Amino acid sequence: MRIGLHALGIGNGARPEVIRAVAAAAEARGFARLWVGEHVVLVDDPMSRYPYSADGRIPIPAPADWLDPLLTLSFAAAVTGRIGLATGVLLLPEHHPVVVAKQAATLDVLSAGRLTLGVGVGWSAEEFAALGVPFARRGRRTAEYITAMRALWSQDVASFDGEFVRFEAIRVNPKPVRGRRLPIVVGGNSDAALRRTAALGDGWYGFNLPAATVAERLSALAGYCERQGRRVDELTVAVALSDGAPELLPGLAEAGVTELVVVDAPPARPDAAAGWVGALADRWLAHAP
Structure with a gap:
């Protein structure tokens, strides 16, 4: 099992000197990937x-700095050479897919093929309203955008005629490094997210899940994969736990989890980053099966 780190882009993790220090230390200590999430806007009330907490409220204060994930990962890519990079997650229906395809492929080229594009449908109607994007049918929009982006990546001259996006005989370069394809991980804990993963994803990212629910969610995912004529073991499975402990890692691996993502906030001082990352590595990587 791999261990990823979801710590950059928000608050202290939005400071360039902290990003540089954390990214370098995470690579040196053997973390598999750096994950960065997204919100374009937050509102005070x-x-x-919010679907990932018991009280329905996002635990990030609205005034906090929250960096763009692709730009943050570009900065992290420039100060590292091996560690994977993942959006966890980019809210795909809030963006034009032609632009996302261009930006993601650019980052993949600049990082020598290290990018995984994690996508989600979003949950904040206020955010969609601010961006002028309909909140309704955002799941269908996301599925169509994924298909359109894969056409842009794989074809020299691409055309697409969908409900939400259309383009005719266009070239979008560069192409992703690994066979003109970027791995797409679908985020979300709901049945709809699992169905979307089974239909379209190269992997699944379950976020802030209680450890006791992971096996049930993976069983549901396996069922949806079977309906699509796929095997669940074809997918990568990354999970961030709400109540995790290192002793759970062997059981999670046996259940089918391929990456445990540690979610934490880095220290304010960059000179404390190496020790902070080291403590996380000592706690989690030593127990990884």
Whole structure:
């Protein structure tokens, strides 16, 4: 099992000197990937329910700095050479897929093929309203955008005629490094997210899951994969736990988890980053099966 780190882009993790120090230390200590999430906007008093907490409220204060994930990972790529990079997750229906395809392929080229594109459908109606994107049918929009981006990556001259996006005989370069394809990980814990993973994903990212629910979610994912004529072991499975402990790692690996993502906030001082990353590595990597 690999161990990833979801720590950059927010608060202290939005400071360039901290990003540089954490990224370098995480690579040196053997973390598999750096994960960075996204919100384009936050509002002070949202009506939308955050799906990853018991009280329905996002634990990040609205005034906090929250960097763009692709730009953050580009900065991290420039100060590292081996560690994987993953959006965890980019809210795909909030963006034009032609632009995302261009940006993601650019980062993949600049990082020598280290990018995994994690995508989600979003949960904040207020955020969609601010961006002028319909909140309804965002799942269908996401599925179509994934298909359109894969056409852009794989074809020299691409055309697409969908409900939400259309283009005719266009060239979008560069192409991703690994066979003109970027691995797409679908985020979300709901049945809809699992169905989307089975239909379209190269992997799944379950976020802030209680450890006791992981096996059930993976069983549901396996069922959806079977309906699609796929095997669940064809997918990568990354999970961030809400109540995890290193002793759980062997059982999670046996259940089918391929990457445990440690979610934490880095220290404010860059000179403390190496020790902080080292403590996380000592706690988690030593127990990885």
